[in-house]
Amino acid sequence: xxxxxxxxxxxxxxxxxxxxxxxxxxxxxxxxxxxxxxxxxxxxxxxxxxxxxxxxxxxxxxxxxxxxxxxxxxxxxxxxxxxxxxxxxxxxxxxxxxxxxxxxxxxxxxxxxxxxxxxxxxxxxxxxxxxxxxxxxxxxxxxxxxxxxxxxxxxxxxxxxxxxxxxxxxxxxxxxxxxxxxxxxxxxxxxxxxxxxxxxxxxxxxxxxxxxxxxxxxxxxxxxxxxxxxxxxxxxxxxxxxxxxxxxxxxxxxxxxxxxxxxxxxxxxxxx
Amino acid sequence: xxxxxxxxxxxxxxxxxxxxxxxxxxxxxxxxxxxxxxxxxxxxxxxxxxxxxxxxxxxxxxxxxxxxxxxxxxxxxxxxxxxxxxxxxxxxxxxxxxxxxxxxxxxxxxxxxxxxxxxxxxxxxxxxxxxxxxxxxxxxxxxxxxxxxxxxxxxxxxxxxxxxxxxxxxxxxxxxxxxxxxxxxxxxxxxxxxxxxxxxxxxxxxxxxxxxxxxxxxxxxxxxxxxxxxxxxxxxxxxxxxxxxxxxxxxxxxxxxxxxxxxxxxxxxxxxxxxxxxxxxxxxxxxxxxxxxxxxxxxxxxxxxxxxxxxxxxxxxxxxxxxxxxxxxxxxxxxxxxxxxxxxxxxxxxxxxxxxxxxxxxxxxxxxxxxxxxxxxxxxxxxxxxxxxxxxxxxxxxxxxxxxxxx
Numbered sequence: 143x144x145x146x147x148x149x150x151x152x153x154x155x156x157x158x159x160x161x162x163x164x165x166x167x168x169x170x171x172x173x174x175x176x177x178x179x180x181x182x183x184x185x186x187x188x189x190x191x192x193x194x195x196x197x198x199x200x201x202x203x204x205x206x207x208x209x210x211x212x213x214x215x216x217x218x219x220x221x222x223x224x225x226x227x228x229x230x231x232x233x234x235x236x237x238x239x240x241x242x243x244x245x246x247x248x249x250x251x252x253x254x255x256x257x258x259x260x261x262x263x264x265x266x267x268x269x270x271x272x273x274x275x276x277x278x279x280x281x282x283x284x285x286x287x288x289x290x291x292x293x294x295x296x297x298x299x300x301x302x303x304x305x306x307x308x309x310x311x312x313x314x315x316x317x318x319x320x321x322x323x324x325x326x327x328x329x330x331x332x333x334x335x336x337x338x339x340x341x342x343x344x345x346x347x348x349x350x351x352x353x354x355x356x357x358x359x360x361x362x363x364x365x366x367x368x369x370x371x372x373x374x375x376x377x378x379x380x381x382x383x384x385x386x387x388x389x390x391x392x393x394x395x396x397x398x399x400x401x402x403x404x405x406x407x408x409x410x411x412x413x414x
Numbered sequence: 415x416x417x418x419x420x421x422x423x424x425x426x427x428x429x430x431x432x433x434x435x436x437x438x439x440x441x442x443x444x445x446x447x448x449x450x451x452x453x454x455x456x457x458x459x460x461x462x463x464x465x466x467x468x469x470x471x472x473x474x475x476x477x478x479x480x481x482x483x484x485x486x487x488x489x490x491x492x493x494x495x496x497x498x499x500x501x502x503x504x505x506x507x508x509x510x511x512x513x514x515x516x517x518x519x520x521x522x523x524x525x526x527x528x529x530x531x532x533x534x535x536x537x538x539x540x541x542x543x544x545x546x547x548x549x550x551x552x553x554x555x556x557x558x559x560x561x562x563x564x565x566x567x568x569x570x571x572x573x574x575x576x577x578x579x580x581x582x583x584x585x586x587x588x589x590x591x592x593x594x595x596x597x598x599x600x601x602x603x604x605x606x607x608x609x610x611x612x613x614x615x616x617x618x619x620x621x622x623x624x625x626x627x628x629x630x631x632x633x634x635x636x637x638x639x640x641x642x643x644x645x646x647x648x649x650x651x652x653x654x655x656x657x658x659x660x661x662x663x664x665x666x667x668x669x670x671x672x673x674x675x676x677x678x679x680x681x682x683x684x685x686x687x688x689x690x691x692x693x694x695x696x697x698x699x700x701x702x703x704x705x706x707x708x709x710x711x712x713x714x715x716x717x718x719x720x721x722x723x724x725x726x727x728x729x730x731x732x733x734x735x736x737x738x739x740x741x742x743x744x745x746x747x748x749x750x751x752x753x754x755x756x757x758x759x760x761x762x763x764x765x766x767x768x769x770x771x772x773x774x775x776x777x778x779x780x781x782x783x784x785x786x787x788x789x790x791x792x793x794x795x796x797x798x799x800x801x802x803x804x805x806x807x808x809x810x811x812x813x814x815x816x817x818x819x820x821x
Binding site for chain 2: 244
């Protein structure tokens with residue numbers, strides 16, 4: 143069984159909200175990413191999304207664009223990202239890791255080679271932003287064959303018929319983009335999210351994660367009232383870039399801990 | 415990648431319903447945009463055969479753009495070269511000075527029918543931005559143009575023109591600060607304002623249905639040639655030659671000729687400082703297939719799949735991808751693609767000015783340069799038709815600077 147399914151099922155049984163932080167691999171350095179991942183797990187991350195840097199991140203706002211540019215300036219490739227996962231697995235056999243990125247680096251490596259290496263590294267899920275279901279049939283099938291979850295986005299603009307199509311291909315969780323915009327945008331309409339999640343649940347049995355626009359304990363709690371998981375990226379990257387690189391992991395972990403505490407308080411989990 | 419399983423009878427009916435030209439094209443975008451693209455596809459399917467839409471489009475092309483543009487026999491230049499006869503399709507005579515306006519009118523008419531009052535565009539050299547700003551003024555629409563901050567500096571005059579026309583030009587500071595980054599930023603704007611905004615893409619690239627609809631709005635170039643060439647030259651040309659960046663002027667003139675199997679189609683890519691230098695923009699010749707900006711096509715990329723920075727003296731050709739239908743025409747062998755470098759394009763630019771009294775755009779000068787190479791190798795009764803896609807007024811500063819450096 144896939145680590146994502148195990149983790150999210152256990153949280154659901156305990157009536158807890160999953161916390162999924164996103165960081166761009168190689169920002170500020172590959173070594174720092176290792177420390178950041180460990181720090182995020184200590185702070186209460188349930189799943190880690192690792193961004194694969196790309197030269198043209200069309201769906202990302204300025205914060206993740208900057209992270210991607212810093213990582214590329216460090217020469218970080220998809221192969222390096224997979225090596226980071228391998229190293230992480232050597233220390234942490236339980237926390238699921240999802241790669242998030244764009245199609246071209248994967249196609250440049252070769253889809254089959256990528257899936258084989260991802261499996262060997264211990265990757266649990268893959269989200270390719272510019273592979274909507276229409277273009278991802280074969281890719282999703284190949285991932286599923288290797289017990290790696292193909293993760294798909296659903297947007298406020300996604301009509302019901304397409305949600306059913308996503309439900310057919312998706313494994314792990316479904317990632318609801320909480321607003322029409324790029325990552326890290328400011329406006330979050332909680333009531334609108336609640337309505338759309340109800341619609342998605344008519345078709346999707348998988349856990350629902352919500353991301354894009356969650357940036358503090360209050361917005362995390364508001365979303366947690368409706369979602370199974372909250373995904374946070376840009377705000378963590380702002381912590382990472384806000385000071386010296388050697389303390390990036392500590393800053394990211396300390397910030398994520400405030401979100402974990404807020405979610406636990408909401409979920410009625412006694413403080414540790 | 416060379417396709418071995420292509421049908422021998424290449425049909426000009428592509429793309430298929432999902433926007434694929436063989437293995438190329440498609441809809442590689444974030445989920446938020448899929449519904450908007452489906453809507454655009456449905457609206458376009460409704461209007462492409464609507465006589466009222468077509469009549470309005472044709473009327474705008476006639477009275478606002480000044481179509482049909484003439485075909486012109488470059489007699490002195492042909493004589494000097496001593497071989498094939500060179501004919502020019504004069505898109506440089508269009509309002510706003512290039513072929514770009516044809517497509518912009520088509521898309522703006524669609525936007526109006528879809529009730530969108532805000533249009534956005536990306537631009538490199540500024541020609542597509544100027545055309546979009548022009549039509550937005552004509553139709554009373556809000557217009558935002560994204561332009562790499564490097565290009566804003568290089569093409570200051572076109573920025574000024576866009577401002578005069580009432581558009582807001584947003585300099586893009588991310589990535590390489592050129593056309594590809596402007597496209598990324600326009601996509602980000604569209605994803606954020608998808609309910610109110612129509613994205614007018616300037617070339618035959620991007621997610622389906624853009625490569626198809628831009629081609630359909632540009633095919634007027636080739637359709638006119640098919641009528642004009644027998645009238646004025648006595649027959650269809652032996653070859654049609656056009657510059658290829660994203661590839662809209664080339665697709666526009668090639669498309670009606672695809673079915674004319676004895677007419678050779680030649681696309682000319684920007685060789686920059688030479689293929690060996692790595693500083694060029696020849697995606698079909700020097701790249702390999704990948705996914706960028708919503709479609710699968712030939713891309714200039716490194717071994718890790720990161721998009722490479724490109725170079726050409728012509729800002730309009732300075733793009734790391736190419737329209738997916740060109741990728742298909744290349745693999746199928748129906749068109750061939752060649753490379754002309756900066757110096758060759760400049761030399762043809764000067765010849766055209768000096769011998770024919772026509773100042774061509776640097777983009778078009780690449781096509782002229784290949785015609786100049788090819789003509790002397792052919793008999794004097796052969797005919798080469800070159801798409802003179804735009805005029806070179808915008809390029810004065812670039813040419814002056816290049817020539818000064820050479821001295």
